[in-house]
Amino acid sequence: MDVLDIARWQFGIVTVYHFLMVPLTLGLGMMVAIMQTRWVRTGDEKFLRMTKFWGKVYLINFIIGVATGLVQEFQFGMAWSEYSRFVGDVFGAPLAMEGLLAFFVESTFLGIWIFGWGRLRKGLHLAALWCAVIGSWISAFFIITANSWMQHPVGVVKGPDGRPVMNDIWAVLTNNTALAAYTHTILGALVVAGMFLLGISWYHLWRRRHDGIDTVDETGHVVVGQADAAPGRDRTDHGVWLWSLRLGAVVAIVAFAGTVISGDVQGKLMYEQQPMKMAAAEAACHTGSDFSVLSLGDPGSTDCADVVTLIKIPGALGFLGTGKWGADMPGIRDLETHYVDQYGKTIPNKAIYGDMAGTDVKYVPVMWVTYWGFRLMIGLGGVVALGGAVALWLTRKGTVPSSKWIMRLALLGIVAPFAANIAGWIFTELGRQPFVVAPNPTGVDGVYMFTAAAVSPGVTVGELLFSVITLSVVYGIMLVIELFLMVKYVRGGVASSMPELASPASADDADNPDHRDDVLAFAY
Amino acid sequence: MEPLPVVWFIAIALLWTGYLLLEGFDLGVGMRMLFTTRSERDRRVMLNTIGPIWDGNEVWLITAGAAMFAAFPAWYAALFSTLYVPLTITLVGLIVRAVGIEYRGKLHTERWRTVWTWLIGVGSVIVAFCIGAALALTSTGLPLDANGDRVGGPFVWLTPVAVLGGLAVVGFALAHSATFLGLKADGPVRERAGSFAARWAPLCLIPAAGWAILVQFEHGGSVLSWALVALAVIAAVVGWIAARARREGIAFTGYAGFGLFGVASIFAGMFPLVLPSTVDAAFDLTLWNAANGSYTLGVMTVVAGISLPVIVLYQAWSYWIFRKRVTPGMIPEVHIVLPAVLRAR
Numbered sequence: 001m002d003v004l005d006i007a008r009w010q011f012g013i014v015t016v017y018h019f020l021m022v023p024l025t026l027g028l029g030m031m032v033a034i035m036q037t038r039w040v041r042t043g044d045e046k047f048l049r050m051t052k053f054w055g056k057v058y059l060i061n062f063i064i065g066v067a068t069g070l071v072q073e074f075q076f077g078m079a080w081s082e083y084s085r086f087v088g089d090v091f092g093a094p095l096a097m098e099g100l101l102a103f104f105v106e107s108t109f110l111g112i113w114i115f116g117w118g119r120l121r122k123g124l125h126l127a128a129l130w131c132a133v134i135g136s137w138i139s140a141f142f143i144i145t146a147n148s149w150m151q152h153p154v155g156v157v158k159g160p161d162g163r164p165v166m167n168d169i170w171a172v173l174t175n176n177t178a179l180a181a182y183t184h185t186i187l188g189a190l191v192v193a194g195m196f197l198l199g200i201s202w203y204h205l206w207r208r209r210h211d212g213i214d215t216v217d218e219t220g221h222v223v224v225g226q227a228d229a230a231p232g233r234d235r236t237d238h239g240v241w242l243w244s245l246r247l248g249a250v251v252a253i254v255a256f257a258g259t260v261i262s263g264d265v266q267g268k269l270m271y272e273q274q275p276m277k278m279a280a281a282e283a284a285c286h287t288g289s290d291f292s293v294l295s296l297g298d299p300g301s302t303d304c305a306d307v308v309t310l311i312k313i314p315g316a317l318g319f320l321g322t323g324k325w326g327a328d329m330p331g332i333r334d335l336e337t338h339y340v341d342q343y344g345k346t347i348p349n350k351a352i353y354g355d356m357a358g359t360d361v362k363y364v365p366v367m368w369v370t371y372w373g374f375r376l377m378i379g380l381g382g383v384v385a386l387g388g389a390v391a392l393w394l395t396r397k398g399t400v401p402s403s404k405w406i407m408r409l410a411l412l413g414i415v416a417p418f419a420a421n422i423a424g425w426i427f428t429e430l431g432r433q434p435f436v437v438a439p440n441p442t443g444v445d446g447v448y449m450f451t452a453a454a455v456s457p458g459v460t461v462g463e464l465l466f467s468v469i470t471l472s473v474v475y476g477i478m479l480v481i482e483l484f485l486m487v488k489y490v491r492g493g494v495a496s497s498m499p500e501l502a503s504p505a506s507a508d509d510a511d512n513p514d515h516r517d518d519v520l521a522f523a524y
Numbered sequence: 525m526e527p528l529p530v531v532w533f534i535a536i537a538l539l540w541t542g543y544l545l546l547e548g549f550d551l552g553v554g555m556r557m558l559f560t561t562r563s564e565r566d567r568r569v570m571l572n573t574i575g576p577i578w579d580g581n582e583v584w585l586i587t588a589g590a591a592m593f594a595a596f597p598a599w600y601a602a603l604f605s606t607l608y609v610p611l612t613i614t615l616v617g618l619i620v621r622a623v624g625i626e627y628r629g630k631l632h633t634e635r636w637r638t639v640w641t642w643l644i645g646v647g648s649v650i651v652a653f654c655i656g657a658a659l660a661l662t663s664t665g666l667p668l669d670a671n672g673d674r675v676g677g678p679f680v681w682l683t684p685v686a687v688l689g690g691l692a693v694v695g696f697a698l699a700h701s702a703t704f705l706g707l708k709a710d711g712p713v714r715e716r717a718g719s720f721a722a723r724w725a726p727l728c729l730i731p732a733a734g735w736a737i738l739v740q741f742e743h744g745g746s747v748l749s750w751a752l753v754a755l756a757v758i759a760a761v762v763g764w765i766a767a768r769a770r771r772e773g774i775a776f777t778g779y780a781g782f783g784l785f786g787v788a789s790i791f792a793g794m795f796p797l798v799l800p801s802t803v804d805a806a807f808d809l810t811l812w813n814a815a816n817g818s819y820t821l822g823v824m825t826v827v828a829g830i831s832l833p834v835i836v837l838y839q840a841w842s843y844w845i846f847r848k849r850v851t852p853g854m855i856p857e858v859h860i861v862l863p864a865v866l867r868a869r
Contacts, residue, residue: 063622070615077603092597
């Protein structure tokens with residue numbers, strides 16, 4: 001392993017990990033904001049409980065996302081200093097804007113929201129949450145803008161020293177790649193949140209049936225009960241979970257439908273902007289219009305010699321790529337010739353490329369990753385949407401079936417949209433290789449950078465090994481702790497997040513001499 | 525002299541000042557979790573004084589880093605890659621500290637709380653030390669070649685200056701947090717913080733003063749930067765006198781003023797250098813040769829010019845909302861999280 005390999009693994013590990021937290025933060029934050037809005041509007045206790053419970057889970061997840069986000073910002077300078085120098089004129093701007101316009105809002109107002117229970121007027125407290133959630137969505141926009149510039153550089157000209165010089169920030173911020181990717185990412189985050197609500201709510205509705213609190217009558221309709229022995233297990237509790245489940249299912253279905261549309265837009269853009277990535281995603285070796293439903297080959301292969309397409313739909317690829325049935329799409333073989341003509345057969349003989357200088361460039365991405373990453377993303381997303389529809393049908397009479405296995409399946413389903421998100425990112429990032437900044441074939445001339453040139457020349461293998469091992473170990477431990485806490489709070493139900501439900505006596509003991517009215521509603 | 529690189533040098537100095545002044549007391553409170561309290565309730569009082577605001581304070585660090593990237597990428601790239609090991613450690617410190625603050629109160633076993641107390645405390649020390657070392661090194665120099673890459677091994681940064689800078693920020697955080705707790709806490713925490721501010725805080729400020737003075741000698745400080753050093757020292761003395769008289773507001777202002785003028789004197793002393801090379805002065809990174817083009821700097825100036833005042837306003841508002849002292853009586857009883865289950869499988 002050399003510096004480049006370790007640096008790439010490190011970027012992959014910390015970024016994938018970070019993106020386990022991010023979609024849940026983006027999606028669930030919006031769900032909690034909607035719940036609290038309903039509570040403020042209607043005064044219905046059910047929505048207050050939903051806000052408190054899902055808000056607590058949201059925060060348990062949020063902090064790990066924040067903590068791992070710090071690494072993201074530092075590592076460009078630490079491990080990719082040549083990249084940072086090359087793109088500095090354009091790439092730093094969206095990152096700094098993210099801090100100034102989004103992350104300050106998000107962090108400050110989330111702090112106000114967390115500690116603001118009981119201290120702020122209801123409307124103001126709700127507004128703080130909306131600020132935090134909108135802040136996180138804007139934050140995502142700037143990050144996606146930065147990433148999309150690496151996929152499709154715009155708004156720059158090639159400077160005298162070969163580095164891109166920004167001349168149009170508006171073009172960078174309205175990059176069509178960024179708008180499509182942002183929409184897709186936000187919708188993907190909503191699928192994650194939807195399935196999260198669905199799975200956990202299913203567990204609680206099942207638990208209520210299992211414990212004999214809820215029963216069903218002869219027509220299969222729910223008879224909602226109440227258990228005094230378990231904190232928070234009253235009639236309202238049933239509404240909390242049924243409402244959450246249905247909200248989650250609807251959000252997951254609608255958002256998935258949205259990802260299909262935004263994904264289609266992205267695919268068409270990608271055929272123009274990064275044709276090799278899209279061809280590799282479809283294992284389309286030869287120019288043509290057949291869409292591969294199933295192709296098999298040597299998993300490590302980066303060329304076409306041993307890809308066998310077992311099932312194909314003639315003409316469909318042209319439709320997906322251009323909207324026209326049967327249109328010919330460029331295949332990997334033809335594209336490779338084209339890339340060699342355009343960007344050279346070998347890595348340039350320059351000092352910054354180290355050992356890679358003069359070696360052949362591999363223009364074809366690792367095909368099994370792009371091919372299966374692409375299909376995994378779509379397949380798992382579809383599974384969630386289907387699951388959402390089935391869940392709505394099964395709960396039409398007000399509760400879930402008593403089957404433990406279906407309940408377990410619903411909980412397991414939570415993993416699917418996370419995996420779909422990750423698969424999508426791995427596909428699009430590995431598909432960009434061998435470039436760290438992909439060339440823009442129809443716009444800016446000559447602005448591109450090979451990944452091999454991007455690493456920090458002064459950093460040693462030992463340092464990178466130290467950081468990748470340290471961060472992986474710390475991240476691993478944090479994940480275990482986060483899951484442990486989440487499971488704990490999820491199993492505790494609403495009462496885990498509302499102490500007043502667990503010990504209702506303390507709420508109205510104004511006669512108690514020790515009672516004070518300034519006790520914090522929330523405290524660390 | 526082009527104005528925009530100078531504007532951005534000042535902007536980055538401001539962002540770092542904001543970070544050190546705001547997170548300064550957060551970090552100090554974190555360190556104090558380790559040693560100044562005997563009771564769990566006191567520790568919770570301390571943690572809740574920074575509870576609503578610490579995350580917003582940390583964004584000053586993120587934005588300072590991003591602004592360096594956006595305005596002076598050569599500085600960002602050289603500093604961050606040269607300090608690879610200490611920054612990795614900083615990141616671990618930031619992670620365990622952040623997670624610790626959020627998770628510590630989420631469970632109530634003795635061991636859970638003790639482990640997180642330690643991680644918050646040690647994490648705070650690490651973050652303060654490494655950030656201080658990094659800033660001290662950028663103000664005095666690192667062994668860089670013509671490309672801005674490190675000459676020498678992974679630990680070439682570990683110099684007396686780095687240690688001085690590390691101690692400076694650790695010491696400042698301890699002093700600053702003592703007066704902060706004097707304003708924000710009540711009960712035993714306030715008492716102990718007050719006596720620390722009166723007795724030990726001046727000692728804690730000595731490394732920071734040493735760093736500020738070192739920068740002036742290193743780069744032949746101007747009248748302005750020496751004047752800022754003098755103001756910092758005066759502010760510290762005023763703070764100390766007030767701390768001895770238990771005038772908490774003035775004491776806080778005095779020590780904060782020390783931080784403000786101290787950081788200002790360091791940046792003023794560096795100007796126009798951003799990261800000198802100890803190998804050859806020809807390789808020095810200055811705000812001229814490290815800066816981005818004027819278009820990018822112009823865009824960022826508009827964005828920062830509009831957003832920074834607004835940020836200051838809403839952060840100030842968040843401090844205003846939570847202005848009440850945290851007293852032991854305000855801390856709610858622990859809430860045990862139990863599964864909402866009637867019968868086992």
